[in-house]
Every structure is written in structure tokens, then in C-alpha cells.
Amino acid sequence: MHNSSMFNIHLAKVYGFCRGVQAVSQLADELVDGEQRPVYSIGKLVHNDQVVKYYDERGLKVVTSPAGNVPGIALIRAHGITSEKRKEFEDAGFTLIDGTCRIVLANHAKCEKSCRPVLFFGIKGHAETLSTVDRLKVDYLIIENEEDLDAVDPSRKWNVVIQTTFSSLKAERFKAVLASRGVDFRCLNAICSASSRRREALLLLCGCCDTVLVVGDRQSANTMELYRIACQQDVRAYFVSCVQDITDEMLQCRDLGITAGASVSPRQVRDFLAFLKQRGGTVVQS
Ligand code: SF4
Incomplete structure (x- = not known):
């Protein structure tokens, strides 16, 4: 040695920082530097307590619900939020600033337009999964593990949407299983690079x-x-x-x-x- x-x-x-997190942290900087009103982030801005602490010390408080908080400006993090959560904050008098990553927004738009039922490859309960499937007007299944594929009806035609940070190995395996079962599907997006x-x-x-x-x-x-x-x-x-x-x-x-x-x-x-x-x-x- x-x-x-x-x-x-x-x-x-x-x-x-990836581009999405860089962009939302820029919004957070502008909020803590320029706003007199209380400023919040809806959920932790990133999975990094030091970054969360840094913003907390500058006045950006993490909240998950408007209850018990003085209305102010609330920042939506890169994963996005459901329309129900958005309404909850707006009804309580909060002004929302949208920091949803552009790539996540593009997936939201694809989901909104999907006429086929959707298989969403993603982590159940993850904020991005919730915000994305919320846009769907059609049936969907969340596929996190291979066993979840057993619920896929092979007689239907499906669209596949993949969580931006999902494991590419898993996604490829899921697609191979679907193909081997003769399922007709089209993949609408790619995993974020x-x-x-x-x-x-x-x-x-x-x-x-x-x-x-x-x-x-x-x-x-x-x-x-x-x-x-x-x-x-x-x-x-x-x-x-x-x-x-x-x-x-x-x-x-x-x-x-x-x-x-x-x-x-x-x-x-x-x-x-x-x-x-x-x-x-x-x-x-x-
Ligand atoms: S989609 Fe990619 S760029 Fe956007 S927040 Fe997720 S990892 Fe970052």
C-alpha cells in the first residue's frame, strides 16, 4: 500500500445531482432566498438528509400534508405528486411551485394519452409511481416483481411505462417474460440515463x-x-x-x-x- x-x-x-434534482434544488434556492412567506417542500427534496438539513436550516420545511401548517409556497419535488395531493394543498391556500422533473412529466403525458391498459414497471408506493399512475384514465397494474406479471391478462393489448429509475435488468427480464407468454405490449418510455x-x-x-x-x-x-x-x-x-x-x-x-x-x-x-x-x-x- x-x-x-x-x-x-x-x-x-x-x-x-442529476438534472431533475439540480433543477428542483435551484427552485428551492430561489424560494429560500427570495420568499417572505413560509416555504415548504412536499416530501423530502432528495434522498439525502444533509441536503434536506441544509434547506431546513434556510427555512424550507418538509411537509407531507397541509394540516397544521401556515399556508405558504409549497415546492413539488422531482418525483411529482398526485392530483389529489395537489388539490389538498391548493384547497388549504398553498401556492404550488412545480419541480417535477421534465422526464417524469413526459411520462405523465404519455400515461394521460394511453388508450391501452398500462403495465407500470416501478416500486409500489414510490412517489413517482403514485404521481405517474395517477395520470392514467385506463386500467393499470404496477409490476415491481416478477410474480406481479402473473396478473397480466394475455388476451389484452398493453402499454408499458417504466419508472425513470427502475432497474434496467429487471425491466428487460419483465419484457422477456411478457414476450414469452405471448402478451402484446408496447413500451412507451426508456429508463432515465x-x-x-x-x-x-x-x-x-x-x-x-x-x-x-x-x-x-x-x-x-x-x-x-x-x-x-x-x-x-x-x-x-x-x-x-x-x-x-x-x-x-x-x-x-x-x-x-x-x-x-x-x-x-x-x-x-x-x-x-x-x-x-x-x-x-x-x-x-x-
Ligand atoms: S428522471 Fe432522471 S433526471 Fe429526472 S429526477 Fe429522475 S433520475 Fe433525475
Whole structure:
């Protein structure tokens, strides 16, 4: 193992906030900087408690219902909300700002137009699943696991809509099962490439580093997936949520790679880099 206190820092080519989260956090910044009225986010803005805490300290309170809260401005996060939830807030006197990711909105529009019944491949109970199936005017089934496919009537013609962050492996398997059962279906959308682009960038990073830090929050599925992938490569992989998690052992390296999940803010990554530079690291172009 390299024993010097000097090491190179390599940043993944793609890391941190995806476009949808970047856009909603920009809206959150504008709200906390400019609004006098109480400002809220409907549900946690991202699966990252440090980002939630950062906004909470600046006045953006997380709420799940209008009950017990003074009406103000409520931000809809990237996953979107159901029309029932929207009405609940509006009826209670709240003004809503829509931060639903454009890709999720495009899926909403496809659902609204679907004339065929829909198989929605997604996580049951997930906010995006709820907001998307809410747009449907036709029958639907939520398919989270392979057993759920047993409820699909093969005599009907179906449309398939996939949750933007659903596992691509699972989606392909589900499609293969449907095809093998002779089900007539058309797939209306693709999985968002944000997660796969971060995974591909991580693999490249692992090729030029001996140690990799995956920055994020354990609640975030895409960050945990990055960590799982890093652990399978020929590097020492560590999961870190804050600079306090960094140990001396982690910095016993020559080339240190940094990646971050889609819910990690640029500010958090900057904090990590500042800390690592103080500890002898130099950022290099990979
Ligand atoms: S992962 Fe993709 S679909 Fe989901 S919020 Fe980010 S950019 Fe939008």
C-alpha cells in the first residue's frame, strides 16, 4: 500500500445531482432566498438528509400534508405528486411551485394519452409511481416483481411505462417474460440515463484509481448501487456521507477516485474536495 501523504484526486466524469434534482434544488434556492412567506417542500427534496438539513436550516420545511401548517409556497419535488395531493394543498391556500422533473412529466403525458391498459414497471408506493399512475384514465397494474406479471391478462393489448429509475435488468427480464407468454405490449418510455451514466463513469474511475470514495446517503438507492459496483472492482471502496467519515486508512493511497450519487449536491462534493486537498490531495484530470 502507498504510504505517502500526497495523493492524486480523480473525479468521476459524471457524478452528483442529476438534472431533475439540480433543477428542483435551484427552485428551492430561489424560494429560500427570495420568499417572505413560509416555504415548504412536499416530501423530502432528495434522498439525502444533509441536503434536506441544509434547506431546513434556510427555512424550507418538509411537509407531507397541509394540516397544521401556515399556508405558504409549497415546492413539488422531482418525483411529482398526485392530483389529489395537489388539490389538498391548493384547497388549504398553498401556492404550488412545480419541480417535477421534465422526464417524469413526459411520462405523465404519455400515461394521460394511453388508450391501452398500462403495465407500470416501478416500486409500489414510490412517489413517482403514485404521481405517474395517477395520470392514467385506463386500467393499470404496477409490476415491481416478477410474480406481479402473473396478473397480466394475455388476451389484452398493453402499454408499458417504466419508472425513470427502475432497474434496467429487471425491466428487460419483465419484457422477456411478457414476450414469452405471448402478451402484446408496447413500451412507451426508456429508463432515465442519469444512473447508468454515473455507473459507467464509476467503472472508468476504478480503472485509474486504487481507492474510491462513494459519497452519498444510505437512503439513496442509486448511491448504494454505485457503492456495490465499486466493491466489485479491483479498488478499495468506501462509502462516506460526510468528511468526518474519512479515515487515515482511506487516504493511504496513490490515486483516489471520487464519485457521488444523484442526490449529492455540488456543495457537498466541494466540501469533500477542500478537505482532501488539506490532507495532501491534488485534483488531476483522469
Ligand atoms: S433520475 Fe432522471 S428522471 Fe429522475 S429526477 Fe433525475 S433526471 Fe429526472
